[in-house]
Amino acid sequence: MVVGVLALQGSFNEHIAALKRLGVKGVEIRKPDQLQNVSSLIIPGGESTTMARLAEYHNLFPALREFVKMGKPVWGTCAGLIFLANKAVGQKLGGQELVGGLDCTVHRNFFGSQIQSFEAELSVPALASQEGGPETFRGVFIRAPAVLDVGPDVDVLADYPVPSNKVLYSSSTVEIQEVCLMPF
Numbered sequence: 001m002v003v004g005v006l007a008l009q010g011s012f013n014e015h016i017a018a019l020k021r022l023g024v025k026g027v028e029i030r031k032p033d034q035l036q037n038v039s040s041l042i043i044p045g046g047e048s049t050t051m052a053r054l055a056e057y058h059n060l061f062p063a064l065r066e067f068v069k070m071g072k073p074v075w076g077t078c079a080g081l082i083f084l085a086n087k088a089v090g091q092k093l094g095g096q097e098l099v100g101g102l103d104c105t106v107h108r109n110f111f112g113s114q115i116q117s118f119e120a121e122l123s124v125p126a127l128a129s130q131e132g133g134p135e136t137f138r139g140v141f142i143r144a145p146a147v148l149d150v151g152p153d154v155d156v157l158a159d160y161p162v163p164s165n166k167v168l169y170s171s172s173t174v175e176i177q178e179v180c181l182m183p184f
């Protein structure tokens, strides 16, 4: 199995290294036609506005949308999740293009600036029941987005109740920042 990792900006090296630890080959994707050589894709964390500008420059959006539309599995981490959301708020002036496909609204930089980044132990029951792993997962929220709402076909694997000192916006709970988009 070969997994494509969008390699425009951000933590693509770390994702390829994580795949390697699992015995899976990850290949860097920078051009639209390279998507034809992979059956699944990871869009890593980073800075989604910069990543979107680079994706526009390399004319990647149509091929990425087509990839999602074909129902191929796509994983989005942080900025990658923002790419996959159908709707984003808190964008820089002028907005940014999205790939879309994941029926949710995402809020960029929900928790504030880089210095407000934090880690939290999340309860993820499906890890134990479906994967035979531990029931918790250490979530790392680096200038993280929050998922404000999801459509009826989205399975939420974990959520994180926002402590009152971290609430900058009017939502009492938000969902885990990392979402795996399965074929649908």
Ligand SMILES: NC(=O)CC[C@H](N)C(=O)O
Binding pocket: 044, 045, 046, 047, 048, 049, 077, 078, 079, 080, 082, 108, 109, 142, 143, 144, 145
């Ligand atoms: N860790 C991350 O990927 C942060 C995402 C970043 N705040 C953005 O808007 O793109």
